[in-house]
Amino acid sequence: YQRRVHGTVFNRIIEVTTKMSEEIAKQFVQYYYHLFDNKEERVKLAPLYQNSSMLSFEGENIQGQQAIMTKIMSLPFGSIKHEVKTIDTQSSGGNTIFVFVSGDLKIDGTGTALKYSQVFHLVPTDNSGKNFFVHNDMLR
C-alpha cells in the first residue's frame, strides 16, 4: 500500500497515532508480564490468544490458543520475573502494532538473569482501537 504525505495535518495525525501505539504497547507489556509473572494469574493470558495465534518459544513453534496456553502453563519454573529494559513500537498495516521487548528474566529467585528478546504482533479485535489480541509471539 502507498502512504502519501499531505503536510502538517497528516504529520500531526501520525504523531498522535504513534503516541497512541506506544501507549498501547506499554500498557500491553505491563499487563502481559504482570499476568505471566504471577503463578495464579498466568492462566488469564488465554484471552490474549486466539486460534490464529502463533508462538515461537525458543524455536519451538506452537499454534492456537489452546496449545499456546498448554505450553505457557507447563513451563518448568516456580517463580519468574520479567524485567523490561526496552520497548520498541511500530504500527503496521490493518491498524496492527508490533512491540519488540528486550530485558532480563529472573527465574526461581536466582541471582543470575537471562537476557531475552520478545516480539508481539498485536491485532485489533474490534474497531475501538483499544482491544487487541496477540497474533504473533516470538521469544528467545
Next chain:
Amino acid sequence: MGDPFQLATAFVKHYYSSFDNCQRKEDRMQLGSLYKDQSVLQFEGQNFQGPQKIAEKLATLNFDKVNHNVKTVDVQPSGISNGIVVMVNGELKVDDSPNPIKFSQVFHLMNGTDGNYFVLNDFFRLNY
C-alpha cells in the same frame, strides 16, 4: 505464496551478506533498495522512515566493516497480506574488534507490487 520459512531464510542471508560485503560505510547506501517509502527502521530506539533516511542511518554507523553471525532465525506469517515476521538473534563484530556483541533484529517483510519482498518494519537492538 512460497514457504515463509524459506523466503525469510533467503532474505536474511541476502540482507546480512549485502551488509557485510560493504567495504566502506558509503557502500551501505545500497541497502536502501530493500525498503520503501512507508518502511520504518527503529535502530536502538531511534526512528527512521523511507529508503533514503534508513540508508543514510546505516551508511553513517561508526564502522567500516561489520560481520553479522546469525545464530537463530524464527519465522511466522504476520497475517497482513503475505507478510512475514522474522526474528533474528546473533552476534556482530565491527572493524578489527575481537569482541562480538549480541544483537536482536526483527523484520516484517511485505511483498511489494513488483512481487519482491521488502522490509516494512525493522527493529534493531544490541544486547549487552
